[in-house]
Amino acid sequence: SQQGEEDPQALSIQEGENATMNCSYKTSINNLQWYRQNSGRGLVHLILIRSNEREKHSGRLRVTLDTSKKSSSLLITASRAADTASYFCATGNNFNKFYFGSGTKLNVKP
Amino acid sequence: DTEVTQTPKHLVMGMTNKKSLKCEQHMGHRAMYWYKQKAKKPPELMFVYSYEKLSINESVPSRFSPECPNSSLLNLHLHALQPEDSALYLCASSRQGDQPQHFGDGTRLSIL
Numbered sequence: 001s002q003q004g005e006e007d008p009q010a011l012s013i014q015e016g017e018n019a020t021m022n023c024s025y026k027t028s029i030n031n032l033q034w035y036r037q038n039s040g041r042g043l044v045h046l047i048l049i050r051s052n053e054r055e056k057h058s059g060r061l062r063v064t065l066d067t068s069k070k071s072s073s074l075l076i077t078a079s080r081a082a083d084t085a086s087y088f089c090a091t092g093n094n095f096n097k098f099y100f101g102s103g104t105k106l107n108v109k110p
Numbered sequence: 111d112t113e114v115t116q117t118p119k120h121l122v123m124g125m126t127n128k129k130s131l132k133c134e135q136h137m138g139h140r141a142m143y144w145y146k147q148k149a150k151k152p153p154e155l156m157f158v159y160s161y162e163k164l165s166i167n168e169s170v171p172s173r174f175s176p177e178c179p180n181s182s183l184l185n186l187h188l189h190a191l192q193p194e195d196s197a198l199y200l201c202a203s204s205r206q207g208d209q210p211q212h213f214g215d216g217t218r219l220s221i222l
Contacts, residue, residue: 030208042114042200042213043153088152092208096141096165100152 006089006101014109019076021104023089024069031092032065032072035100036085043088046074081110113137116201116214124222125191131217133184133201141207142184144176145200147216153200159184160207191221 006023013019025032031050035043049056049065049072056063062075076083089101114135123129133142140161145153158166159178167176173195175187184201198218202211 033210040215042215043202043211045210045212048210096158096160096207098143098155098158098207098211100154103152105150 006087006104008104009102010105010107012107012109013079015079015081017079019079019083019106019108021074021087021106023072023074023101025072025089025091025099025101026070027091027093027099029067029091029093032063033090033092034061034063034072034074035088035090037088037103038085046087048092076106079106079108081108084108114201114203114212114214116199116217118217119215120218120220122220122222123188123191125193127191128187128189130188131186131199131201131219133186133214134182135203135212136182137203137212138181139203139205139212140181141204141209142178143202143204143211144184144186145202147198147200157186158207165207188219191219193221195219196221 029051031048033048034046037043047058047063049063060077065072084107086103086105088103117132142159144156147153155168156170157176162178173190177185198216200216202213204211
């Protein structure tokens, strides 16, 4: 993709376990954002981390950002079946261009 | 329910047809976007409008023609599309270019 890669491409875990997905990007950024997409629906914004931040929390979500490595990770703790979706990272910059990573498909088994 | 409304939800058209996709938001956002998403792929940016002016065209073929009649509406006019244009077309809006985007649920387009 124009933005970069996410790994793993797919992740299957049991309810209650933690899920970690990683994102790498190529360009300079103002911020990095994570989105969720349920099958057949639009994307939903989850969390935004600015380029001068290293870690951010929101409920069961924890995001880290390493600008020296151009990488980010999303941790979902105590996963639920309702967390089953595709997750995408995306970068915001000064030029109104918004690129998404390749995505991680998460399956949480009840 | 999403705050960005897209119509129609599904569209089937022949390669010689002309149709339009519509997108509406009432959040006062000044940046609006069109994305194309193929199955199992991330959304790909097509067009960006900022303050009702086209600011980005990601080398999209001229058979796709965007229009922003006012700050709440965004259209995508389609003409002489190809089968490979079949995809989910997503509209989004944000307060500014690098801020969180709000997405509609998309129009699933099939070209016969």
